[in-house]
Amino acid sequence: MTSTTVFSPRSWAGIDDVVIVGGGLAGLFCALKLAPRPVSVLAAAPIGQGASSAWAQAGIAAAISEGDTTEKHLQDTIAAGAGIVDGKIAGTMIAEGPDRIDDLLRYGVPFDRDLEGRLAVSREAAHRESRVVGVRGDMAGRAIMEALIAEVRKTPSIRLLEGYVVEKLMTEGRYVTGVVARPERGKSKNRLAFPTRAVVLCSGGIGHLYTVTTNPGQSSGGGTGMAAQAGAVIADPEFVQFHPTSINVGRDPAPLATEALRGDGATLINGSGHRFMADLHEDAELAPRDVVARGIFAEVQAGRGAFLDCTKAIGTAFADRFPTVYNYCREAGIDPASEPIPVVPAAHYHMGGILVDADGRTSLDGLWAAGEVTSTGAHGANRLASNSLLEAVVFAGRIAEDIQGLLPAPKCDNWASPADESDDVVTESDSPELQCLRRTMSNCAGVIRDHDGLTAAARIIADLEARNHKARFGNMLTAAKFVVAGALRRAESRGAHFRSDMPDASPQWQKRTYLTLADADGVIRDAAERVAA
Template identity: 50%
Template structure:
């Protein structure tokens, strides 16, 4: 394998966490590995709701932390929740200075929305449902003006090189279907900020390329993975046959939209005191149950928003329009879709992974903030806070302020993953490791994943299978229902403070292998 050595810090991913960290590291030189052109294909650019922060005088970081703990169903790290919520306001102000056009009132205050499980309106938005895209646009503009940031567009990371427990390189290749031979890029430090795992599921709101590869890459290198079983299913993906499924943002329910079934019945009022604003796991399971009963659940925005949805929520209006739905006059069919992974590469409070010289931020990480069920709009907030924390840690280790740009040329032909194998993996995850799980289904999922993994040697697919294995294995071992993890064969939540799961890929694979004889 060709090798290139640079004094630059290597950042894998090009979403919000990656670019924010790159800006915080300036003038230290970084090279950003971006599978798509900047702003395309990053989960953060697709985020509709906004960033949660206690900006109102009646609210406080303590209230925000309490809501985070309550939503997380017993597995949130309280110290992390306090840290992140205390810093939230600072990052909103920083993004404002960087050019993010947050919605403001006539007297200059931030427009705040209330989302599920929040006790206050504290979600800072941009143009209604454009927060992710507009924050990314501001960060991209700043990154392009920063000489220390080099972006390698059209490249993807597929493997970490580890020596004596420390990361010493990352193999990268072209991200198009030709998939060249990988090049080993050796830098001064490594930050993984490459997204989560939602695309491992057949029904997802995630960009097509976000399929657990970064988590799997770290897992295959030996990193510890935390809370892998906790996958958040967004309750109100639009059920219109698109892949990925368009998202009907939770902010719509914050504005008064209600959930009804084909008979016109509101079903959330009998499920939870907060009805449509119940925690996401509760709403997702209720919608799933309506589907299972053949009652076709729908989101009704007609009375709450009417024609205003078209100006206040332009993304949702666009999705509706291209699917022949007039949301001012018609209901929007919805279904739960894999949306956010609370689990990921285990990090300490400084954003460091269990492997030396490796930091992680954003959805690829598991900091302990989200617990078993992420509080709405805490995802972008966590990415911002830990991007800065990781940048500070890397900066303390790396003092170089200048390095030539990385110059590389890809050669040969690599191993692109088989499209049929990916489709089979995604269907297995939806069918067997989805909204409601049981032991038989999880064991079958592990058997299916092992079979698919053995057929396709491409490193990208191997990374997907590693993450899928970890999700299914930890879900099998957690014999209770907690937060987003629902077991039909263990419907009760065990009493007391739950422990977070920690597992290596070697441990997950050993569990998978031990079950193989029972299923063959």
């Protein structure tokens, strides 16, 4: 817990009518854009510490350099998305990117500049132009979050409630009326109800549902699960992006070797020194992420291992140009300037999530969502590198504008009252049930999938659900259920969803996936029954 005052909700008799769930980039940016309207941000961890945004290394993609255009950026985004990108949504996101970069500069983000004072840009995989704005090579996420946290802490209209795990959405019909949150261990045994007129979910992705991930433990699908249980439509859940180059040193979460290393010329080799990606794609190391992830996965599975060789392209400049990755390596006893880095694919980003429109509205009244918890359609089947932070700030800003127009006058209500006693003890380590779920998702719904593995995953999830009585784990199971159900239904391979039993894309499936909880339950039930039979 940080030294900053943590407000007890019991101490406020009447308070703002907007609650933001999540203290990452989308949540903080939305809160700042809503100022001076009073809002409260509920975060499970001390602000910034439980957010994937803080770990993002490369930066934000935006068409701001000479020779680049929003049209080129859109074309690259659509190409990476494997045929199912919502072009209108992606176009909106890309067009507003430069203005959101200006916002971040005003909030104090120290983006790199060239010798003439212009914003410096780098190139990443599947980008035809250099358009990624970063900070000291691999410190963009950390620097952006530090600047926003400082701005939030000095903004009087924003109240931070750190250490509150939101477990449930309160509803009346199709209208979301608030949230139920559990204080961290030691604060109280009671859950608290937070009535509000507007809930903005910015709770992150699902990476912690896998054994190897670059995401913090808070990214475990809670937002997707609780929204689905409240009746929200979930879109494209089968599309889970695996970052090709997490550093394979047995840490959980796995430290990340930024894509910018390959953009600057680092190569991928196996244990024999063979540059294997040159055999698999014309762009070699700069192929789309799903192609590179499968290439690395195949080498690791074959026992040859996979390594990122930065010794020639970066060499002795490594510590200065990429200090975060350098420190990760040195902590593991690796000198990346002189020896290759062992790498393995890790669950990194979920293209699926809560279906939202261009203003971040979900299918439930009173509920907005932004960031990785959503599926806007901008990423399609495979996110283009560094479009995630762009999506977070663009749609968080649009949500703030929408709420200001829809709810012009703040309304104070009684706020936060005991709901019921918590039955979900917080622990530092995963429970045996969660460990089982993580193994199942990695083994059966990971980089490479097939019908038999997905069916086995459905049975295990059904068994875990039958025995579970805890809200938090129930949200995780629900999120996992959607991934498996979407992957079973999509009878093809496309983008980040690869089925070895159906390795080709099908024109019939060149469309997005939309599932309700009843739909997902039906797929899981049918698959589990087939296994039992």
